[in-house]
Amino acid sequence: MNTSVSNGDPFVSLPEIDEAAQRRLHARLEAAADETGLLDVAYRTLDTPVGALLLAATEKGLVRVAFAREDHAAVLDRIAQLVSPRVLHAPGRLDPAARELEEYFTGRRSTFDLPLDFSLARGTFRRVVLTHLPEIRYGQTASYASVAAAAGSPRAVRAVGSACATNPLPVVVPCHRVVRSDGTFGQYAGGPEAKSTLLTLEAGP
Amino acid sequence: MSQPPFETIVVQYGPTVLRVCRAVVGPDAAEDAWSETFLAALRAYPDLPPGSNVEAWLVTIAHRKAVDQVRAASRRAVPSDDLHDEPTSGDLPGGWETELWAALRRLPLKQRQTVAYHYLAGLPYADVADLLGGSPAAARRAASDGIAALRRTYLQDERLDEESRS
Numbered sequence: 001m002n003t004s005v006s007n008g009d010p011f012v013s014l015p016e017i018d019e020a021a022q023r024r025l026h027a028r029l030e031a032a033a034d035e036t037g038l039l040d041v042a043y044r045t046l047d048t049p050v051g052a053l054l055l056a057a058t059e060k061g062l063v064r065v066a067f068a069r070e071d072h073a074a075v076l077d078r079i080a081q082l083v084s085p086r087v088l089h090a091p092g093r094l095d096p097a098a099r100e101l102e103e104y105f106t107g108r109r110s111t112f113d114l115p116l117d118f119s120l121a122r123g124t125f126r127r128v129v130l131t132h133l134p135e136i137r138y139g140q141t142a143s144y145a146s147v148a149a150a151a152g153s154p155r156a157v158r159a160v161g162s163a164c165a166t167n168p169l170p171v172v173v174p175c176h177r178v179v180r181s182d183g184t185f186g187q188y189a190g191g192p193e194a195k196s197t198l199l200t201l202e203a204g205p
Numbered sequence: 206m207s208q209p210p211f212e213t214i215v216v217q218y219g220p221t222v223l224r225v226c227r228a229v230v231g232p233d234a235a236e237d238a239w240s241e242t243f244l245a246a247l248r249a250y251p252d253l254p255p256g257s258n259v260e261a262w263l264v265t266i267a268h269r270k271a272v273d274q275v276r277a278a279s280r281r282a283v284p285s286d287d288l289h290d291e292p293t294s295g296d297l298p299g300g301w302e303t304e305l306w307a308a309l310r311r312l313p314l315k316q317r318q319t320v321a322y323h324y325l326a327g328l329p330y331a332d333v334a335d336l337l338g339g340s341p342a343a344a345r346r347a348a349s350d351g352i353a354a355l356r357r358t359y360l361q362d363e364r365l366d367e368e369s370r371s
Contacts, residue, residue, distance in 0.1 A: 010305065010355040011228075011325060017220040025223070025239055026215065032244050041210075080210040085251055087210035 030090040040084035043076065044091035046098050048105050049201070050194040053171070055094045055101075058083060061115030062097050064168050067190040083119060101171065107201065110138035112172045120168035125156065129163035136177040139202045143181045165189060171198065211250050215243060218260055221326055222267050228321035229271040229314075230278070231306050238274050242267040264326045268318070268336050275314060308359035316351035323348045 033039040041063065043056040054066040054075055063083060066075040080087050091098075096114060103109035111134070121127045132150045136142045142150075148160045164175035170189055176198045180186045188195035222242055226235035245266050253262065309317055318337055322328045323344070330341040330348070337344065 009324070010308070010352070010359050011224070014224065014305075018223065021223060021236070022219055025219065025236060025243075028236075028240050029215065029243050029247070032240060033247055036244065036248075038244070038247050043212075076210045076212070077207070081207040085208035085211055086247055087212055088215070088247075089212050 026089070030088055030092065033086075033088060034090065034093070038086055039088060039090055039093070040086035041079055042088060042090035042093035043079075044089065044094045044098065045072065046094075046101060048101065050171070050190055050197050053101070055097050056087075057093050057097065058117045058119070060117040060119075062094075062169060062172060063117040064120055065170050065172055067170070067194060069191055070189065079120070097172075104171070105201070107204070110202075114172065116169060116172070118168070121163075122166070123163075125151070125153065125159055126163040126166065128152070129160050130167060130169070130173050130175075133164075133167075133173050133175055133177070136174060138174075139204065141177050141179045141199065144178055144186070145181055147178055161187070177202075208250065208253065208255070211247055214246070214250070214259060214263075218263050219243070221260065222263050224325045225264060225267055225321045226271060227306070228309055228325055229268075229318055230274045231310060234274045234278065238267060238270045241270045241273075245270070260326065261328060261332055264322055264328060265336060268322070271318075305359055308355050311358065312351050312354055316347050316354070319344050319347040320351040320355070324352070 030039070030042075034042075037059075039059075041056055041058055043054060043064075046053045046055055051068045052072070053068075054064065054070075054072040055062065056064040056066075056076070056079055064075065064079060066072060076087060100109055100112050100114060104112070118127055118130065121130055129147060129151045132147060135150065136147075144157045144160045144164075145154070148154050148156045151160065153159070160178070164178050165187060167173055167175040167189065170176065176188060176190075176195045178186070179199075185192060185195045185199065219239075223235060223239050226238040226242070229235075230238050242263065246263055249266075253259070309320075312320070315337060319333055322333045322336060323330060328336075330344040333344040333348075334341045
């Protein structure tokens with residue numbers, strides 16, 4: 001918005017943005033929002049070997065992990081629509097998740113111990129599939145068919161595929177460990193390279 | 206019916222609201238006014254009708270918070286001539302040098318508000334009048350009186366400074 005007056009604008013010498021003050025005020029808003037129960041969704045990004053990951057958490061737990069190729073801005077828009085528009089960049093709440101992911105990517109952690117919020121997993125069967133995925137242990141893989149069997153619907157192989165494809169918590173809920181029966185990796189929300197990076201990491205040196 | 210994440214509101218409008226708060230309540234109280242404004246906005250955000258003028262909405266909240274600050278300050282500043290007693294803050298952040306604020310605080314509150322809402326937040330005089338009461342024409346007069354006074358005091362001081370330096 002243009003606010004300048006042509007002649008002798010007393011504010012013309014002021015900077016439009018006072019970066020230091022904005023940072024200070026943002027941190028204060030994060031803290032106040034959290035204290036008053038208004039921080040419905042907190043998020044941050046984390047640089048990892050599979051690119052920048054968006055991490056978002058509600059008060060219940062981690063609600064979304066998203067790859068850069070999913071477009072973080074679009075993912076945040078979806079969260080605002082489906083969870084709550086009270087979304088703030090507030091890294092503090094994501095500290096435990098960021099720490100566990102860093103440990104995971106440096107080979108020092110094989111399971112995640114984080115409260116999870118599955119509210120972005122739509123559909124009962126998809127949620128059932130997601131709750132079974134952590135049974136595939138670190139360093140192992142399972143076929144879509146065997147996951148379908150474990151979820152109690154052996155014929156729902158395609159539905160397992162779509163549950164994995166729409167997993168709101170990739171990496172943490174290990175849909176990357178589900179591969180095709182012929183041993184090829186299959187699709188992945190983070191792209192085929194990301195899936196291969198994760199499985200190679202878990203296979204160990 | 207979908208709102209963008211509140212973070213985008215903070216990033217897009219935070220700086221303008223801070224300038225407005227600084228102009229109305231001064232650089233020291235401004236950060237409290239800003240914080241209360243954005244916390245109140247965050248609380249009300251899910252109920253903001255889609256398509257609303259977000260900047261005008263925020264300025265309206267900031268206006269109320271600033272008025273609260275001004276009232277609280279005048280309650281605290283029991284009858285002394287606080288213009289002279291208060292320690293000056295010296296170098297203030299963001300170029301809100303003491304002189305500009307000193308010039309602004311010499312304006313009547315209504316002129317200060319009008320100048321801030323029209324010149325800093327870019328609200329049309331009709332919106333300024335809705336906030337402050339009175340007619341758009343009266344808001345226009347208050348703003349032009351305010352700007353004229355600032356030119357006489359603040360910009361005059363600057364000019365003198367420059368002349369004495371050269």
